[in-house]
Amino acid sequence: MSSMKVVLPDNSELELPAGATGLDAARAIGPKLVEQAVLVKIGDESRDLRLPLRDGEHIKFLTTRDTADPDALYVLRHSSAHLLAEAVRRLYPGVKVAIGPPIENGFYYDFDFPEPITEADLERIEEEVKRELAEGREWSREEISADDAIARFEAEDEPYKVELVGTAQGDISLYRQGEFTDLCRGPHLQNAKPIKAFKLTGLAGAYWRGDEHNKQLTRIYGTAFYSQADLDEYLERLEQARARDHRRLGVQLDLFHLEEISPGSPFWHPKGMVIWNELEAMRRRENAVRGYVEVKTPLIYDKVLWERSGHWEKFRENMFLIPEDDHTFAIKPMNCPGHMVLFANQLRSYRELPLRYAEAAPLHRNERAGTLHGTTRVRHVTQDDAHIFCTREQIEDEIFACLDYAKYIYDLFDLESSFELSTRPENRLGTDEEWDFTEAALVAALERRGLDYTVNEGDGAFYGPKIDLHMRDSLGRAWQMGTVQLDSQQPGRLNCRYVGADNAEHVPYVIHRALMGSFERFIGILTEHYAGAFPFWIAPVQIRVLPVGEGHRDAADELAAKLAPYRVEVDASDDTVGKRIRNAEVEKIPFVLVYGDKESEDALAIREHGGLKDTLSLQEFRAKLATLVPWQAGAEPSLTS
Numbered sequence: 001m002s003s004m005k006v007v008l009p010d011n012s013e014l015e016l017p018a019g020a021t022g023l024d025a026a027r028a029i030g031p032k033l034v035e036q037a038v039l040v041k042i043g044d045e046s047r048d049l050r051l052p053l054r055d056g057e058h059i060k061f062l063t064t065r066d067t068a069d070p071d072a073l074y075v076l077r078h079s080s081a082h083l084l085a086e087a088v089r090r091l092y093p094g095v096k097v098a099i100g101p102p103i104e105n106g107f108y109y110d111f112d113f114p115e116p117i118t119e120a121d122l123e124r125i126e127e128e129v130k131r132e133l134a135e136g137r138e139w140s141r142e143e144i145s146a147d148d149a150i151a152r153f154e155a156e157d158e159p160y161k162v163e164l165v166g167t168a169q170g171d172i173s174l175y176r177q178g179e180f181t182d183l184c185r186g187p188h189l190q191n192a193k194p195i196k197a198f199k200l201t202g203l204a205g206a207y208w209r210g211d212e213h214n215k216q217l218t219r220i221y222g223t224a225f226y227s228q229a230d231l232d233e234y235l236e237r238l239e240q241a242r243a244r245d246h247r248r249l250g251v252q253l254d255l256f257h258l259e260e261i262s263p264g265s266p267f268w269h270p271k272g273m274v275i276w277n278e279l280e281a282m283r284r285r286e287n288a289v290r291g292y293v294e295v296k297t298p299l300i301y302d303k304v305l306w307e308r309s310g311h312w313e314k315f316r317e318n319m320f321l322i323p324e325d326d327h328t329f330a331i332k333p334m335n336c337p338g339h340m341v342l343f344a345n346q347l348r349s350y351r352e353l354p355l356r357y358a359e360a361a362p363l364h365r366n367e368r369a370g371t372l373h374g375t376t377r378v379r380h381v382t383q384d385d386a387h388i389f390c391t392r393e394q395i396e397d398e399i400f401a402c403l404d405y406a407k408y409i410y411d412l413f414d415l416e417s418s419f420e421l422s423t424r425p426e427n428r429l430g431t432d433e434e435w436d437f438t439e440a441a442l443v444a445a446l447e448r449r450g451l452d453y454t455v456n457e458g459d460g461a462f463y464g465p466k467i468d469l470h471m472r473d474s475l476g477r478a479w480q481m482g483t484v485q486l487d488s489q490q491p492g493r494l495n496c497r498y499v500g501a502d503n504a505e506h507v508p509y510v511i512h513r514a515l516m517g518s519f520e521r522f523i524g525i526l527t528e529h530y531a532g533a534f535p536f537w538i539a540p541v542q543i544r545v546l547p548v549g550e551g552h553r554d555a556a557d558e559l560a561a562k563l564a565p566y567r568v569e570v571d572a573s574d575d576t577v578g579k580r581i582r583n584a585e586v587e588k589i590p591f592v593l594v595y596g597d598k599e600s601e602d603a604l605a606i607r608e609h610g611g612l613k614d615t616l617s618l619q620e621f622r623a624k625l626a627t628l629v630p631w632q633a634g635a636e637p638s639l640t641s
């Protein structure tokens with residue numbers, strides 16, 4: 001065959017000589033595309049422009065104008081990693097290069113330096129890369145045999161590359177630019193012109209091949225973009241995320257702190273507990289409205305229970321054990337087995353179902369020290385947990401009610417929620433008919449509540465399908481929060497039974513669900529979402545009154561008393577009014593009332609956090625505050641039926 005055809009995105013066909021590459025196709029279309037193309041996509045595959053196309057393929061070019069396309073960024077950053085390696089080799093003779101893949105938001109390259117380097121060296125390396133960029137670089141691709149590749153990297157004294165060739169699958173390809181040749185599958189840019197912004201962002205230790213028995217290498221992180229503006233925006237977002245870091249704000253706002261004496265177990269300060277208790281009050285109130293009953297079950301159980309529940313087999317590594325003389329006890333990592341023991345305490349009737357047990361008990365999970373993170377990844381965790389015991393026919397309505405409850409909570413905090421359904425895994429218990437039924441019930445509930453959802457095929461638990469609840473915060477970052485999970489196995493293992501309308505005994509289904517996820521994690525996320533400026537109803541201090549002079553002190557105290565039961569403080573310190581206003585701003589207090597000669601209960605000078613000013617009477621102000629507390633505002637029912 002001397003010619004072939006490929007199909008362009010507008011469905012037109014392009015005739016090319018057989019064996020033509022992506023670049024040849026670009027050339028046939030026009031000189032501008034040749035200049036701008038960075039990658040050719042065939043379906044999901046990103047292919048290097050230098051590689052041949054095949055007859056009948058549907059192709060699409062990514063260009064330097066696709067500045068936000070993940071694949072276009074990937075090839076840009078991968079190429080940038082090669083520039084970094086070239087620079088490091090020139091600046092540090094004797095350095096060995098390991099691997100350098102692109103990652104989310106950037107790339108890294110691992111090196112074995114003869115002498116350790118520090119953050120201060122990054123500037124010098126970055127300058128060297130910029131010099132390369134100014135000089136210009138072109139990439140060329142070469143395919144060789146594994147033996148030739150080994151000989152080549154041995155000659156260059158690159159032992160890590162030699163090892164990589166030894167384990168590489170399929171053909172060996174090399175990419176060369178300037179003075180550097182890398183073992184690499186590609187794809188790469190044609191040349192370095194599209195790299196308009198390059199920045200090194202950090203330094204870390206990393207074991208060769210991620211194995212702690214291997215040598216520790218130095219990992220240099222960086223990022224690159226198609227424009228300086230995109231890099232600036234990215235750095236700005238990083239800075240915002242840093243400023244919002246809940247570990248930092250938690251200390252600054254006096255919410256909590258952590259100690260080595262109990263890793264992963266926050267010490268909650270009085271102000272942190274105000275937020276916690278407001279969430280707890282919301283949980284109790286909504287549980288009551290939505291037909292839950294509150295229970296309390298033990299924290300510590302004989303391991304016999306964990307063996308029966310299956311946790312001993314599957315979760316033991318994460319459990320804290322308490323050895324006794326001839327027994328072993330374990331601190332509960334989950335509430336479910338306790339709730340099932342409680343349910344199984346008597347033979348139930350179908351008339352009692354659905355039975356919804358709620359308990360926000362402290363749980364302990366022995367998470368590895370390296371994975372702990374502020375309050376968002378902890379060992380002492382308090383879920384807003386519940387277990388709903390129900391019949392097969394009740395599943396859909398109960399799932400619907402859980403989703404409705406979750407949506408209510410996320411909307412309270414302006415969190416953009418999304419839902420993900422996980423379906424039957426390879427390894428599962430129960431028949432296909434059973435899974436057909438339970439999956440359909442979850443889908444029906446999602447659709448009835450009008451929720452958009454994605455499907456994660458095969459990611460359900462072995463005992464049932466689940467819906468994971470995700471949200472996006474104000475910086476657009478995604479967090480996994482709660483989960484709603486159907487279980488047809490554990491209740492039977494723990495002897496839960498009810499007598500049905502048919503007078504026969506049945507095993508109930510159980511829905512495990514936590515909606516905020518955990519108090520610890522939820523508060524951490526809210527702190528970052530609001531950058532510490534919490535909504536009025538959960539703010540630790542809601543109002544601060546500032547008497548202008550000593551003579552206004554009594555009136556300020558009186559005003560504070562009249563604002564009960566809101567959380568009001570009077571700041572009568574010696575600082576100037578301006579300084580006291582600034583302090584309240586730093587503490588992110590929602591309302592500041594300056595009280596001097598001009599103020600009275602008919603005219604309060606009100607400053608909202610963020611700068612808005614207003615003059616209101618006490619009565620007007622109280623009316624405004626009432627609208628800021630969700631369950632006082634109009635007292636709309638929270639349920640959707």
Ligand SMILES: [Zn+2]
Pocket residue numbers: 078079082175182183184185186188
């Ligand atoms: Zn590469």
Ligand SMILES: [Zn+2]
Pocket residue numbers: 334335336387512513
């Ligand atoms: Zn559970």
